[in-house]
Amino acid sequence: MRQGDSDGVLVQRVLQGDTEAYSGLVARHRERGGRFAVAMLGDPADAEEALQDAFVRAYRSLRTCREPERFGAWFLRILVNRCRTRGAMRRRSAAVFVQDDVALERAAAPSVAEPEWREEIARALAQLDAMQREAFLLKHVEGMEYEEMARLTGARIPALKMRVKRACDHLKVLLREVDDARVRS
């Protein structure tokens, strides 16, 4: 793969038969995909499977990507869907965090080191409703505009704003104490 080939160029090459050119798209989009999937699903192994699944599906349906220059956004849509599906499957078998337990465990921690901070974030995210978590990640981590989120999810902008707001409110409640302890330490 030549350094700097745009997504559009790579997509066209793949569609013309150069399968190996797809590895360029994978390399370019796996970081962002990976962090979304891990944040969304909570479990790195699940996230990798969802991510791999999404890449394969994207490859197989590459011809339906109408704007190859925007492969990233199109791919993210596929990944969001994979995570939704996988999340629904996992939710039924995963232990459900009950809010009291989280509060109890938080109270026991005197100061919060960096890995624990990320763990606390993960636990807080896991407590959000899946649609709120998804909207929060797309807005605040992926930095999407609401118009783009609406196109990607099919939800309407007011609904998305509500989800993001609820997610933020909930996260603030869950993480305020931990964050205070961390900032102080």
Place this chain on the structure above:
Amino acid sequence: MNARPLMLALLSGALMLPQAARAQTQRLAGRLPEHARAEVAALIDSARGEGLPADPLVNKALEGASKGADGARIVAAVRALASGLARARAILGAGATEPELVAGAAALRAGAPSVFVERLRRDYPREPLVVPLAVMADLVARGVPADTAAQSVLALVRAGVREAELVAFRQSVERDIALGAPAGAAAAIRVNAAERDLGATALLPGQVPPRPRKP
């Protein structure tokens, strides 16, 4: 026949790009009389504008087309389904998936009291409700009174049944009815049996449902 729209629908589920949306209404081309197609497309656009899924509406139109129904009947059916989906969404919430809305609309149309659907969603905000709603609808279609069907499903869900067990319950009830049992009695007996098996007791009105169990 071009399978591209179906592929898109299967891949994207509830997520829709504008080109996918156009592809959906293209599925109607050549299947419906033109005036009906235009009316249905308008209904679908308006439904989509309200955030309702378009696929079920397209399917309903195609069902009518394949059965040779006249345009007016098709339009009426699509309109009825759109309002059914809207009603389901009002109860199940904006986060409801397309299958949940379809199953919810079916359950409500079957006569499931909306309070039961509300309770199901309120008590289990994170669980997919497709199967409980579908079983509710299927039981009513089989002759179980709507209240009984809804209460049975709610009781079983609270008792912690698996989706497969809900389906088994429905099949047992159908078997009993086929063998001559009155529909309502069949359902009631099977619910009690299922709850006994699970060691659960039915909730009294006003009781809070049990928390999901931790390992």
Place this chain on the structure above:
Amino acid sequence: MHGSAPDPLIARVADALRRPAPLTPDFDVRVMVAVRQAPPPLPLRAWTWLREPRVMAVSPLSGLAMAAGLAGILLVGAVGRQPSAVSRQEAVSRQPSAVSGGAAASVTFVFVAPAARSVALSGDFNDWDASRVLMRREASGLWTVDVPLTPGRYRYVFVVDGRRFVADPAAPRAVGDDFGTPTSVVTIGGGGTRAAGGSL
């Protein structure tokens, strides 16, 4: 960035989440292996509706891992004859096909019609186009076809000899028929786990 300034705590959370997630070192390799094995993105291949049929399937609900189900048998005679009485019998499902939540599960549809010349399946999952899903006839007069279905609720009918719409006697009926012919429904759930939360 845009709009009002984000809450500082939220900003810290987002920062932490923006770190790239560690993927296993051979992730790229594994993806490309899968990609090379996949059919290329040529003009879209339609799902192959017609496949090798599973032998002796039960109702469409075999996909929900049921130990026992109803097998409906409707004998459809030649033109003009009324269907004979429906006899229901219990049958053990041989291969409960697992439903992996979200992914398409293979559902087998079965219809008994020894005298039919053709039987097709028409429903929500194939644009109600009976010409797309022709069922395969077994020696015994059983007609079958496998269809991949993602979780959801699908209406369908069998189309006998190209013109007669027959509901599936083994399946639940659709609620209220809009077009004057009885319609069947199949529901695919997400995997048979606890409907009320908690762990398995």
